[in-house]
Amino acid sequence: MGRFQLGEFEQRVLLAILRCGDDPPAADVRRALERVLERDVSRGAFYTTLERLESKGLLTWKIRRLTGGGELPERTLDVTRDGMTALRDARRAMLGLWRGLEPLFDKGSK
């Protein structure tokens, strides 16, 4: 068992950050998440999750002033080393559970 417990949505958020390349803006990550999950992602849930991940030390963010002349800052996200570890642990646990069960699902119903 790893040091970090990751919720399902937390896992998805971290993975979405990694998929979006280097230091993606939060808004892009949310949109990527919506695209992959094919559903609306509530802003409230998303930002709350970012805060929780940050307080657990699994991601960091940087504030960047928008170049377009907007007065409000933009936040770029990055997964920390602990975040990577947590994802790795989660993946290992998940794969362990899946191992040997593939035939049940690949062939459809028995």
Added chain:
Amino acid sequence: MMPTPPRRAQALLARAVPDDAAGLSIVGDIDQEFADRCARDGPRSARWWYWRAAFSVWWWSAWRHPSASHHHPSGGALFDIAGDVRHAVRVVRKTPGQTLLIVATLSLAIGVTTIGFAFADTVFLRGLPIADPDRAVIVYSVTAREPDRRSGVYFSDALEFAARARSIERLSTWTQARATLRRPGREPVAITTSRVTGDLFGAWGLRTQLGRGLRAGDDAPGAPRVGVLTDRFWRELFGASPAAIGETVIVSGVPHEIVGVLTPDVEFATFAEIALWVSRPAPRGGPLDLAPVVMTGQLAPGATVESASAELRTLAQTLEADHPDTHRGRQVLVLQASRAMGGPNIYLVMTLLIGAAGLVMVIASVNVAGVLLARSVSRQREFGLRMALGAGKTGVFRQLVAEGLVLASLAAAGGLAAAAAGLRLIHAVEAEAVLRQIVIDWHEILFIIALAAITPLLVSLAPALSALRLNLVAVLNTGSPRAGGAHGRARQTLVIAQLALAVMLTVVGSLVARTASALIAAPLGFDPANVVTFVLALDQHTPDMAARRQTMRQIGERIEAAGRMTVGALDVYPAVAVELATRIAVDAAAPRPEGPAANALVVSIDHRALETLAVPLLAGRGIGATDVDTDAAIGLVSAELARRHFGAPAAAIGRRLAVGIGEAQRVRQIVGVTGDVRDVERERGDQPRVWVPLSSPQRVAFVVRTGGDPAAAAAAIRAAARAIAPDVPVESLEPYQAAIDRRTGGDRVMMGMLIAFSAVALFFAATGLYGIVALSVNLRRAEFGTRVALGAQMRDVIGMVIGQAFRLLAVGLAFGVAGGLLAANAMRRLLYGVTPADPVNLLSVVGLLAMVTLAASLAPAIRAARVDVMQSLRSD
């Protein structure tokens, strides 16, 4: 220019996000997408989206995951409230019994208050189906002697007013009348029509869903008669077919073309009965038409009710000068339509009802405050600890309010259910159409939400104040909750307040109950039991009066032939119909009646009517069949008329009486005196009455005294009507009592509600009293134990406890009786058979309260007397 996000949504968002760069970046994200959406979907849709986004962020940060935000200080208030509420839910769940008691109390009170509000809402807020009820006015006729008694304006006068008045526009008249509706190839049906002159539809803003409404020109004497259907009858009689427009129907013999269908919102209160609004010719300058009509119009721009009243009064004076014999003492009363509903007493009745409902709510809140206060005694240590840990006084206060909020939310749901159940009960007891308009919709739901929002402050104030006075050090040191002096006094004050309010309501409720029983006990002067009514519009059957009389008699005989029944005929049902007073003048030999004009109710009857209704004949003879056939110039008078004008019943026989005014006046010889027949609203007192032969039957009101089987009577009635007058539909076939119940239904519901409200208040006061006595017994166990150990008798201890309860009652009674007398005096006009300060009534209230107090304190007193000495000393 770039559209900006909604300001309030921005404020909500700003409160929800942390006050740092990360928070700002959230706002930045949302603003950015708002700009994108503005460009893509338009600003309207984008603003709506912005609201949803802001709410989502607020919801998540405040309620779902507040812990994630604890490290920043700014959004604090919101997050703490969420925490308070969650703590409150835990507290409430820890004490399920108490919670259930509190929620049940508040639910009942909220339900009661909501029903009171729903009544007022229907009468005042929803009001008439009038577009501009403040500008719409209704004109009544009143007399100098009875300025409160509104009656209709003479039709001729109304037309004069309409032509001359400048301060009221679109002056129109309307009367409700029963009529027979005939359509080719269909059974005739009896319907209620509203006959209209002038631009009533314009004055009230009535709208049609199909075709047109009645217009100003429709009342021109030569104009084709037209009718507008109400939605309900358009569906019932015409199957909602658009082809109804243009169809010609026969309304009481006169062809009318259907030109429109009204929207359903007109079907309000008594308007709900109307099937067809028809144009009525308005001939000016013809002979006086003294039939009363309701007159309505719209204040002209710049005119006020006062200026309109002044103008109409001047016009009325002119009319009085022109027609002194018919118009003497007649004045006009102009009322805003919004104030005209429900008669002159409606404000008083509604004030009472709402006042009573409000008092029930206050008593329940005080009751719950008492329970919470008692609980706060045992939670002193918890509060002390919280304060010591830095929660601060406001923190404890907020927590108590949050607990109140949780309780009130539960009670709001319960109250909604209670109000719905109460209204269902009322509708089940009284099927009156007006009552069915009283429903729970968003008005009532908003009202409940408002109540639930205020209640926590009410119920938490006392415990919170008491908690704030907490002596921190003492509580933490001893750790033992005691009934502190301040606590005890606060609880006693609450119980006294409850008792006083309950006494006040009981005084009012008992007066209402006395009025109700006096009304039931007061004799009507005839016996409606086992009497069935039905109406035949014989004017639709034949124009020949002799033939009508013949038909009327044949129908009676035919029904009686079915066995064990007597049948009488009248022109109107006494006691239940809205009877109109007619001017009478007594011959010169008799003493002058007091005042300039004497009035009497005039009823036309056949030779069997009095016998069928069991109206006693006190002197002389009744009306014979020959009197009816020959239209004899005779009449019977009621005992009240004989007393007023001739001194005694026997003295009236043989005297002469002029009945009616103007050309309709007829001098009649009095041949008999009957007992008094009273209106169901008996507070009007005995009204003089004249019975005359029913020689010109129009719509005949039959009465049938049955041997006991109303169903057999109904069959016989239908068979007789079908055989003898097949072209006239049988109307209003029902027991006489049903008509009486319908007239009194609203009053009975109001009375029942007031009585029920005071019973609920009394119950709350009793539980509150029980609570405080039981608590004080618990806290004084050691004292009682010691007393018993020192030799006090069981009797002494019981006396002490009960004495304490009665001391509270005495103070509560002092305030409550004073308040109750004030309220009773205000409702003087509604009382019947009892005076506001009736000593028997006050004594019974005191007696009732004494019994309640005894019942509430007896069980704790016995428990106090049975305290086990050793155990109580050991446990302390």
